[in-house]
Amino acid sequence: MDSILNxxxxxxxxxxSHILHGxxxxxxxxxxxxxxxxxxxxxTTTLKSIMGLTPAKRGNILFxxxxxxxxxxxxxxxxxxxxxPQGRHIFPDLTVRENLKIGIVDNKVQVKTYEEIFSYxxxxxxxxxxxxxxxxxxxxxxxxxARALVPNPKLILLDEPSEGLMPRMVKLxxxxxxxxxxxxxxxxxxxxxxxxxxxVSHRIHxxxxxxxxYQGTPGELVENREIQLRYLGVKV
Amino acid sequence: xxTRRFWFLFFLVFLxxxxxxxxxxxxxxxxxxxxxxxxxxAMSFDLIYGFTGMLSLGHATFFGAGSYIFTLSIIYxxxxxxxxxxxxxxxxxxxxxxxxxxxxxxxxxxxxxxxIIFSLVIFYLSFYYKSITGGDDGLPLKVPDLVLGxxxxxxxxxxxxxxxxxxxxxxxxxxxxxxxxxxxxxxLFVAIKSNEERTQYIGFNTLKYRLISFVISxxxxxxSGALCSMTTHYTNNKLLHWTTSVDVVVWTIVGGAGTLIGxxxxxxxxxxxxxxxxFHFKQYPIVIGMVLIFFIIFIPQGILGYLLGLIRxxxx
Amino acid sequence: MAECxxxxxxxxxxxxxxxxxxxxxxxxxxxxxxxxxGPNGAGKTTFFNLVTGGLSSTEGHIFFQNEEITHLPSHxxxxxxxxxxxxxxxxxxxxTTKENIWIGALSRKRFVGPFSEASRIxxxxxxxxxxxxxxxxxxxxxxxxxxxxxxxxxxxxIGIGLSTxxxxxxxxxxxxxxxxxxxxxxxxxxxxxxxxITILIIEHDMDVVMGIADLITVFDQGRVIAEGSPTEIQxxxxxxxxxxxx
Numbered sequence: 078m079d080s081i082l083n084x085x086x087x088x089x090x091x092x093x094s095h096i097l098h099g100x101x102x103x104x105x106x107x108x109x110x111x112x113x114x115x116x117x118x119x120x121t122t123t124l125k126s127i128m129g130l131t132p133a134k135r136g137n138i139l140f141x142x143x144x145x146x147x148x149x150x151x152x153x154x155x156x157x158x159x160x161x162p163q164g165r166h167i168f169p170d171l172t173v174r175e176n177l178k179i180g181i182v183d184n185k186v187q188v189k190t191y192e193e194i195f196s197y198x199x200x201x202x203x204x205x206x207x208x209x210x211x212x213x214x215x216x217x218x219x220x221x222x223a224r225a226l227v228p229n230p231k232l233i234l235l236d237e238p239s240e241g242l243m244p245r246m247v248k249l250x251x252x253x254x255x256x257x258x259x260x261x262x263x264x265x266x267x268x269x270x271x272x273x274x275x276x277v278s279h280r281i282h283x284x285x286x287x288x289x290x291y292q293g294t295p296g297e298l299v300e301n302r303e304i305q306l307r308y309l310g311v312k313v
Numbered sequence: 314x315x316t317r318r319f320w321f322l323f324f325l326v327f328l329x330x331x332x333x334x335x336x337x338x339x340x341x342x343x344x345x346x347x348x349x350x351x352x353x354x355a356m357s358f359d360l361i362y363g364f365t366g367m368l369s370l371g372h373a374t375f376f377g378a379g380s381y382i383f384t385l386s387i388i389y390x391x392x393x394x395x396x397x398x399x400x401x402x403x404x405x406x407x408x409x410x411x412x413x414x415x416x417x418x419x420x421x422x423x424x425x426x427x428x429i430i431f432s433l434v435i436f437y438l439s440f441y442y443k444s445i446t447g448g449d450d451g452l453p454l455k456v457p458d459l460v461l462g463x464x465x466x467x468x469x470x471x472x473x474x475x476x477x478x479x480x481x482x483x484x485x486x487x488x489x490x491x492x493x494x495x496x497x498x499x500x501l502f503v504a505i506k507s508n509e510e511r512t513q514y515i516g517f518n519t520l521k522y523r524l525i526s527f528v529i530s531x532x533x534x535x536x537s538g539a540l541c542s543m544t545t546h547y548t549n550n551k552l553l554h555w556t557t558s559v560d561v562v563v564w565t566i567v568g569g570a571g572t573l574i575g576x577x578x579x580x581x582x583x584x585x586x587x588x589x590x591x592f593h594f595k596q597y598p599i600v601i602g603m604v605l606i607f608f609i610i611f612i613p614q615g616i617l618g619y620l621l622g623l624i625r626x627x628x629x
Numbered sequence: 630m631a632e633c634x635x636x637x638x639x640x641x642x643x644x645x646x647x648x649x650x651x652x653x654x655x656x657x658x659x660x661x662x663x664x665x666x667g668p669n670g671a672g673k674t675t676f677f678n679l680v681t682g683g684l685s686s687t688e689g690h691i692f693f694q695n696e697e698i699t700h701l702p703s704h705x706x707x708x709x710x711x712x713x714x715x716x717x718x719x720x721x722x723x724x725t726t727k728e729n730i731w732i733g734a735l736s737r738k739r740f741v742g743p744f745s746e747a748s749r750i751x752x753x754x755x756x757x758x759x760x761x762x763x764x765x766x767x768x769x770x771x772x773x774x775x776x777x778x779x780x781x782x783x784x785x786x787i788g789i790g791l792s793t794x795x796x797x798x799x800x801x802x803x804x805x806x807x808x809x810x811x812x813x814x815x816x817x818x819x820x821x822x823x824x825x826i827t828i829l830i831i832e833h834d835m836d837v838v839m840g841i842a843d844l845i846t847v848f849d850q851g852r853v854i855a856e857g858s859p860t861e862i863q864x865x866x867x868x869x870x871x872x873x874x875x
Binding site: 492493495496497498499500501503504507508510511512513514515516517518519522 | 681683702704707708715719722733735736737741743744745748750790792793
């Protein structure tokens, strides 16, 4: 399987605060790769570094073989990377329709039709003309995912997509993500809770203090209680 | 900054100023008197902007108020010189207290807007009460004699006495400001400018101190206005106009905020500029605008800020 | 009997539809190094903001040394002896290291006047000196804070808090953005400080927390779900589930 995303020893800072101390990981085509870790370890920063929102000071980020580490961040979605940020960040004063339209980042790219979007997110059909801010948490998550999906990306970055959602919604979101993956889209998924991603991910990385400390399949990780407690729980 | 080189320059300038009436023409003496009076306005603005971090675009209110209080108290109450000056300071202080009470509860843009609004209201009031203020026609003024014990010195007919009085008053004010900025309160102003939230979290009621800074600034801006009218024997409501507010901001940015002397340099440069360039070039405000833009983009620390930076690098 | 310095009763903070802090009863005992941990969105920083006066509570009460401080503004709470540091460094960037700490020390003076010369006030000078030495910053006293290394800035952050002579020091993620080695050193420093002053710390770094805390309170979704010694917390199945999400 080819590599679609390659992070090589990424170091990222917030001002002087050294958050990523050399992140190295790889996402292969059609894979769902998960990044787990407690708060403050650098999971969101990793995604933001890929999207150029907090560019990496050192190291390389390769997307489909091309070095995108320091290109202007507004160009990155046009390369085919979708981003669903933590907290969704849909536009509350725009309608669902307008939110989706914003997802068209490049006029030259073939975008999904409304029908295709509704096939993944039927709930949005009814809400098309409602303002984003009036949607429930779960619906907003759907919208954020849909928006990222509009330009037919090859890779989608998800930051805690199930945060703050009811268990029923969480299940739905996970199902949709799996459905998206089955059409050939690679996924890099950041989360805190192991149980959310065990069923669907191909590989899991555990991050601690800005470094990848463990890598394995869900099966391997589920067996290893010690590692779980060490990097995700409260054990030292 | 308080090096030997600084003191040397300082005394040199002071000596030049002291001796000016002896070798300068009456035109220059008048101009320099005006500049010295305006310097006080510039320093007062620097206190709230360069030191306490509050940008006011309505400072003409205090400058003009001081000028009017001075003038009107002489015209209507026959106040003597000291009383008129004191009334100007106190009156401006009270106005600053009232405006400041509302303004300091706001931050950034909202603060600016509040200062502008009060300034506009007062400016328009000056037109409305044209019978008292003379509006843009203004009011001529007969400056009373300076009475010191049994000595009576004419100020109105004696430009040299006027000059020395202005120099003396402004010098004292400069000393006051200098003491203020090295005092604990002055250091606190700087802390508020640097990080107001943290200043609150370490136990200071920053509203109180911002108001104090604002009132001191307003009071001395008023004194500056009074001294200007004393020198020109005239006042009009242009002194209350927003362009006067902008003037002092321009002097401060070009001269160098947070240095006390920088804005004085700015006042100097622009006043000379106005006198000499406007003679040749009627649209000189355009030039002033371009200069301001240039400084904001390339030398935001102002002339003095730039020079101080050079000195610091030279030391290393 | 240990003295309770900081206490909250049924402390609640509601934002539009979200309960960030939910009826929290909490006690900070004198002389202890107490840590608050919890997964994302647990309400830890909101809790800090409430007890330091940065945020107004919806319901409940906050007491400091048995005095009710629930609705006091942040500067009043600081005056009573509660100091806090910030997760995102909040120092006086354009002042020198020395001036940063000096300003904190100044806050304990009853009168801040325009008369004396600041640098000549002796007791402020000596207090500033003391704290700089304590944090090993005296060699950098004339460096403008903006130019300090991240680690030193985090130390200065704590130094400013200390200079206000607090009874209680609240540290918000003091090792944020530090490498593992720096975190260890900072943890040791904090442990040493706790010998003289009561400390409440929010942290995500489990090595730090388990290494130095006397007592740990676990928050989840705005509520306290467990409290105990490091060993007790590590062995607590409810806590593990909350973190692992099962």
